[in-house]
Amino acid sequence: MTTTTTSSSLAPPRDRDRDRGRGPRGLAWLVLRQHRAAVWTFGVALLVLLSALGTLYLSITDYVADHGLADVCTAGWACAPDGTIGAFSDELADPVHYIGRVVECLPVLFGMFVAGPLIARELHSGTYKLAWTQSVSPLRWLAAKLAVPATAVLAGFSLLSAAYTSVWRAQPLPVIPGQWWWRSFPMIGVVPVAHALLALALGAVAGLLLKRTVPAMGAVLVAYPVIAGLLESLRGGLVGPVTELSAEMPGLIRGSDDWVTGRGMIGQGGGRMPEPDCGIGVDPADCLAQHHARGWYVDYHPASHLWPLQWAEAGLSLALAALLAGGAVWLVRRQWP
Template sequence: MTSPSATAVSSARTPSGPRGGLFRAVLRLHRTALVLWGLALAAATAYLIWLHTIGGEARRGTSPCAIPASDGLPSCAAVDAITADETYSTGIALVTTALSYLVFPVAAWAGGALIGRELESGTAQLAWTQSVTPARWLAAKLAVPAALLTAGTGTLVVVNRWAQGDGNPNLVGDWYFEDVFLGIGPTAVAYPLAALALGTLTGLLLRRALPAAGVACAAAFVLYNLLERNRENLWPTVTRSESHGFELPRSAWQLGWEGSTSATFHPRSHFWPLQYAETGIVLAVAAAATLAAFWLLRRRTP
């Protein structure tokens, strides 16, 4: 009977070349995760496309109305009868929440199944004694899931923004809400990549599947919450002062009032600067964890 370790090594030495064989070996060993990821992407994409088709009706469910219908406004009874708005808003919230929390399962999988299990079972060590160097083994382990995560989450972000249409906050939430912010910009791609790197580093440190999965998930939790609590400080705020009282528009992320005549806030135009700033920090963490993983692997292998 052929063991999984032998299968992985033989796959890395196919006639098509050791590099291509190594990438195929990674896909073969983790085909279950790959299939689940593909099914999740397909289901989420199809769901968002369907939500887009009911978006127009959902917006009518939140439109102004009159009793009775007058001045071009529909009857409030007709508006109240529209239930697509609740279905639409719930569906969009489900997808954006899933995108923003993807960091946790990715970290657990990377630490446990991707790295920790192979070190614990000896699969990786056996591959290193054959034609695969430790550095190339780790590079393939990172490159394959990184490419799939980038392509998948990037596609979902684009489709999600398309499905949200005009971004009516009554339906999709205000841009500064935690899940909304993380689910409609490049941060949705950066966090899973950081989780992959943190999980890989944790797996190399602990070399056991279950402890690595738990610690990697905890590391992702710390990163996620640290940036979420300090997001407002990633870009300079705006202060508005007037001699008389005033009210900020709903699109403003209100941070504080000083008396009744001065307010500190982020306007809607700060969405992209905040996104880019947070994405840069998260990618820097991913890069640092990746470099640390290669350094640790070099120290622990001949």
């Protein structure tokens, strides 16, 4: 008796794991497995920060309600007698501020992770060749490498920024000078998420260029603060400020919610003289006469400009991130055509 065997039964079973590894989804899963320690660290840190912010939110809302600060505090420290604002600052405002600094600094840490352990280390060790031998193109490899941190940024940073913004808004802000909206700008709203995506794109370029873990991480550590400083210098001009003219010298602080970006004199011909030197104790009228000016001006952003400025800077950050991502694609195509 003979047995007839078809050619299909003789063929080796399909290696589903290998087939999955050929696509971006399989590679993304591989990235998660390779860097599971970092993924767990990020997840635990996120939970800790969210828990701390939740506790702070409840403490702040209870304190504001117990001391009647929600409605009466609009004129500065004097509106809250008996040192209630000082006690609030000591107990609650400082932790909010320091957590905000952590939120502000997290993007550069993500960029360093992408530049070093995620890309540069693999290029240096040569392990990227294993993926490329499995019918994965260099561009698909890069896309998979960036999918994991980009997803973490969009999910984790959105949650963290929303939680921190809720805590920040729960404070009696008019009496907490360190928490004015223009000073907390990179910690709240959509800007931290956009900054994190910008840092990730910067990390990808640094890793592809340097191909060494420590130099790539160092490059991000140096370059990102420069870019963040540039964005900060442009921030006040992303939305047109409000300008007011007066005969009296305006103060640097108009109100608790106004961000003054410039002041000075208006000349007889209409030209501006920013921050003229009047000397100490000189009367504003005499200062005008000295400089042959006809009045003073002040440029400022009211609190209503917060969200237009947020979206404008976020858009600019995403545009820079797109340019850097395009640069990363160009580098991959140039080095591994």
